[in-house]
Each structure stands twice: as C-alpha cells, then as structure tokens.
Amino acid sequence: MKIVLIGYMGSGKSTIGKLLAKELKCRFLDLDDVLENNLGTSISELFKTKGEVFFRNKEHHFLNELLTEDSNFILSTGGGTPCYSGNMDSMLQYADAVFYLKVSIPGLIERLIPEKEHRPLIKDIANEDLPEFIGKHLFERNNFYLKANHIVECDNKSPQHIADEIIGLLG
Known part of the structure; x- marks a missing residue:
C-alpha cells in the first residue's frame, strides 16, 4: 500500500506519517530526506545554489521514482510538492490514497512560530505577517490540496487521533 500525505508546512505530515508507518508496519519516507540523501546536500542549500526550478525537477523525478516502485510506504511530501510538475496527478494515479492534512491558519501559526528558525521559508518573516503569508500560500495551493482522496481536519486533534x-x- 502506498499512502501519500500532503499539506502545508507544519501540518504534521512527518509526525503522522511515522505513526502510520509504525501501526501499518511499513516504511516511512520523507520526500525531502529522499532528495537530500540522493543529492548529498540539504534542501536549503539546493535552493541557494541551484534554485527552485532545479529543486522542483529533482523533487518530481524522485517522487515518480518512488510512486512507481513496487513497495509499500507512507510518504510525507513537501508543502509545495503537489503544486508542481503534475505531481498531484502522479500521486493520485500511483498511490493507493492521498490524504490532505488540513490545518487552519491560526493552527499553523501556533505550530510554526516555535520552530521558525528551522523553517527557511518563514524564518525571516515577522510573526505578525505570518497569517497573511500563510493565507496567500494556502489560497495558491488549495486547488491542488483539495484534489486529495481524503481531507483530514487536524485542528485540535492529537497526532495519534489523526x-x-x-x-x-x-478501511
């Protein structure tokens, strides 16, 4: 079984993916980790040295490689992964299920502020500007996220509950 988790940064994709993998007794994969391991550098370094287009091409390549292999896994994607290169269509075609972990803007802010320093995309954004920044991103990404097979509302729920x-x- 191939299960893909999508959602905005801080929505719990990695945390919930690890719980699912343990309970379903299969591998957990984080697409960012797959990229870093295969390319021998960090995502932030890739963005800095090669740019977003290079990163998105590699992300698309490794995503499709994983989706078409014959194995079971839970895959956590990057927040932007579904929005580029037909990735959402690939996920829907090759995965058994795609779950959108949906968190409200206030919920995301609450989760992201304590870890801002480890999030290059928002590290330099003032806390008071985060709602507008996240809202704009969600507006842009929503059409992709909402194509998921299942939308799971995650506000005020524990990772185990989700x-x-x-x-x-x-089933």
Whole structure:
C-alpha cells in the first residue's frame, strides 16, 4: 500500500506519517530526506545554489521514482510538492490514497512560530505577517490540496487521533 500525505508546512505530515508507518508496519519516507540523501546536500542549500526550478525537477523525478516502485510506504511530501510538475496527478494515479492534512491558519501559526528558525521559508518573516503569508500560500495551493482522496481536519486533534482517523478511512 502506498499512502501519500500532503499539506502545508507544519501540518504534521512527518509526525503522522511515522505513526502510520509504525501501526501499518511499513516504511516511512520523507520526500525531502529522499532528495537530500540522493543529492548529498540539504534542501536549503539546493535552493541557494541551484534554485527552485532545479529543486522542483529533482523533487518530481524522485517522487515518480518512488510512486512507481513496487513497495509499500507512507510518504510525507513537501508543502509545495503537489503544486508542481503534475505531481498531484502522479500521486493520485500511483498511490493507493492521498490524504490532505488540513490545518487552519491560526493552527499553523501556533505550530510554526516555535520552530521558525528551522523553517527557511518563514524564518525571516515577522510573526505578525505570518497569517497573511500563510493565507496567500494556502489560497495558491488549495486547488491542488483539495484534489486529495481524503481531507483530514487536524485542528485540535492529537497526532495519534489523526493517524487513527486515517487508518479508519483506509478501511
């Protein structure tokens, strides 16, 4: 079974993916980790030295490589992954299920402010400007996110509750 988790940064894709992998007894993969391991450098370094177009091309390549391999896994994607290069169509075609982990703007802000220093995209944005920044991104990405097979509302739920909800949706 191939399960893909999508959603904005801070939505819990990695945390919930690891819980699902443990409960479903399969591999957990983080697409960013796959890229870093295969390319031998960090995502932020890739963006700095090669640019976003290079990064998105490599992201598309490794995503499709994973989706077409014959193995079971839970895959956490980057927040922007579904929005480029037909990636969302590939996920819907090759994965058994794509779950959008939906978190409100206030919920995302609450989760992201404590970890801003580790998030290059928002590191230099003032806290009071985060709602507008995140809102703009969500508006741009929503059409892609909403194509997921399942939309899981994540506000005010524990990671375990969300993982259990996803397992329930899998049948």
